[in-house]
Amino acid sequence: MNPLRYQFHRASFIFHNHSRSPNFISSTCVCMISTLSVTNLIQDHIRNGNINDARQLFDQNPTCDIVTWNSMITGYIKNNQMQCAHNLFDQMPVRDVVSWNTMMSGLNKTKEPHKLYQFFLQMIRAGVIPNQFTFSTVISGFMNAFDVLVPQLHGLIVHLGLHSNVFVGSALMRGYTRLKDNEALHRVFDDVVVKDVSTWNALVVGYMELGFTVEAQVAFDNMPEVNIISWTTLVNGYIKNRKIDRARSIFDNMPYKNVVTWTAMIKGYVQYDNHIDAIHLFILMLKSGTGPNHFTYSTLLDACAGCSTFLLGNQLHSCILKSGLDREVVVSTALIDMYMKCGDLEAALYVFECMETKNTVSWNSVIGGCARHGLANRALCEFEKMIESGAKPDGVTYVNLLSACMHGGLVKEGERHFNSMGVRYGVKAEMKHYSCMVDLYGKSGELEKAEKLVKDMPFEPDVGVWGALLSACGLHSRYELANGLENLAHDYPTIYSMLVKLHGEKGEWSRAVEMRNKMMETGARKQKAGSRTD
Template identity: 55%
Template sequence: MLWFNPRHPSFFYYNTSTANLKSNYQVNTNGLIGQTTALQSVVSWNKTITKCRQNSQIIKAQKLFDKMPLKDIVSYNTILPGLNQAKNPEKVCQLFLEMERVGLKPNEYTLSMIFSAALNTELKLLVSQIHARTICLALNASVFVGSALMKAYADAGDGVGLGKVFNEIFNKDVSSWNALVSGYMELGRMHEAQKTFDTMPDKDVVSWTTLVNGYIRNKRINKARSIFNKITEKNVISWTVKINRYVQSERFVDALKMFVLMMRSDTMPNKFTYSSVLDACAGCCCLLVGQQVHSSIMKFGIPKDVVLSTSLVNMYAKCGDIDAAFSVFESVQRKNLASWNSMIGGYCRHGLGKRALEEFERMIKMGVKPDEVTFVNVLSACGHGGLVEEGEKHFDSTETKYGINAEVKHYACMVDLCGRAGQLDKAEKLIKEMPFEGDVVIWGALLGGCGHHSNTKLGELAAEAISRLKKDHPALFSTLTKIHGEKGARSTVVTLRKILNEKRFRKQEACSWVESPFHEM
């Protein structure tokens, strides 16, 4: 294994064993030439891995990394972002331990990657241990490391650790203060966040935006709007963040109103602004506004990258113009997974299951690896087409072929598929064999199938399960009314209708339990 002496960065030597280590001062001319050749070789490997990573060829980059005869700190720092991008935090930590064992000391960039990998995973339990290692390396006072560590502590729900990290930073700049405000907001400690913001020696646009973001995240929308109005010099970033937060909070109309105010302020939107606005149009099905935004993009010559194009595809698909969605999709030269998912999902929502499956096959042939969202769309497409065998084939391939663990939503699609096809026994068996408890969507899909095929016994079983999880949902009573009505059980129908009237439930719109907003409640 390879590392360098910080006093002589041009001299490299091998870590074969501690007893065999040679001092750089004892290297002869031949040894120096050999080390220079090794250095050139390592640099060449690193460049190749970087190129693979930049082209999203993460698996190829990892294979090259594993084959490297010699590695330096740059080698590890080159592969770690790729593993983060591939959502492989376990491998990130494994390499971190490996480089420590061979004598390579992590630098600020390495540690930031480790903390980033721990976010939203079980590895956040290790944050305090990695923090201790950071102190041993005397890197805890770094602004760069401190900001990443504060974010990790906030994600782990540790407010005490968050404050300690901030106090350890020697020369606190505005980014450190912003990280503290953001951390407190993520923990829901709005009073401390506001107090920190008020005591900041310097504030920039990011500081104000962080505070606004925090209030929106904690559903204090009016307070966020009040703070936003106090920003004297709003730029495109502050406007875009505000619009995006409205979209994330599903306040789509407010997001569009904010966009109008931005345009009136003579602030020029960028591609990220337009992407958020298109998502807002998709959220509230405003096709006319979406078309106007599309025209604005073309008018101002905003470069349409894959992110912006995907937002256009998603907007047109959700607003009902599937032909326009396909036209935009085909114009994207380098399609990514998100754009494929938007197109496949669009076909599925329009009941074009066959077209959705055709696009899926084309995606696979293009070498794009599917994810969890892809298979939800594919299984839903099979459900619309009544393709039970094909649905089972795709369901089995999620884990066997693509290494994706089936989640509740995938099982719900399969139960819905079997229910629509009248194979209710198979749907019931699938629920019993699930590795987790069925939720409202799972049992709702079974109840929907029972409603289609008038299966009273299973229908009542599903209704009882739904009632335990979420009482008094109108779809429960209306479906049971349909089942018993077709069976001729008039007294039961009268009772159920009486309950519906007493609770003043409105008639439910026709939709699948899997596709309805019921599962979000």
């Protein structure tokens, strides 16, 4: 701690523990007035975004009170300087509930649920009583990582009498939605005494997420007031529940629309592979005078990738460059994916090279694109560069990498990466990774290794894994192994289809017909052909 600041706090301590003479009180009043004006000045600097000026004033005034300390921390958080906020928090001689809440709101903003959890525990251990601000921040920050704590926090909230707070209520409703607890969702809604539009929106979101579209619509119809977020929530809810026509009908009849609403509806079409309607709607959006943002462009590029419309994708690229939105990592990544899927590898790699900041998803797009274009060694090379850049690989990186090895017949490389993914990077091998490895072994003729891997898998293989093994049997005429898989076909009727093909290839027509009949008995149908299976 700054020595001057330390001396002030020591003096302050002595003052509070001794009898106060009139002169001392009078000088303290002057001190308080000046502290107040310094606090106001510091807060003004923060409001105006002058964090350095605020800090300078703060350092020059060792008499700053806890409100000023908290304001400085808020300033750093608003300025995205979490480390500075943390340093100041550590230096505080005394911390109150606001100090803790402010730090936790910063950790919520930077999406660090584990650190947030540690802060919350430390705060409780320090004997600080959480308030309504604490719970609304903590519940929101725990989302996804510690959903299981929601009912426990709810208990604490009721104990402290904070359950009727409108912010706490909204946070709890979202927590219970995550936990798929419809009853608790409604109970919390009822507990909020003075509901606002956000409370009602949280109810509509909750019902929609849980699949109760009728209840969501009733809630929407009963809302005392609706805003554009309520409308967008409703449209989005119907999209998530696969009621795209209903969503469109509401969308068309909305009293007002903005870029978020348009993007949500466009995304709805893309989500269900209706790329043409998505593009038509985008044109209507432009005609309406609403300008696209980076969310819209990413969605549209996904539509272009979905139906391989290189021309439109290329035109969108020009618009993106004009708007300066190419600096958005999501937009650039969507561009890479679009070019890769439209067959222009060069353009994809060029966009990638131009990117100032790359994240795991961007690297995955390039590695996956190279793999799909048959450039196995390039994919492996990009992976090495990814590691050198400090980006952390995830499950998708390894699916792409193993798939590159599979296309290139690189068994040794595939084995090396498969064996090191958990140890080196903490990426747990999932079904899709086993599926890739079985495919890799299978296509390379190493059926024994493929079979052993399937037997040693830590979970039950799915139809993808069995399918990979079976197709390898066909490729390398290993009929005895394929026949051994027949007993699995009852659970995975697709296997019958593969066995029909296999026996047909071998000329065993009676067995082929037998498999076909069994397939018909199970009601299995041949999958409709298509370039996308997701």
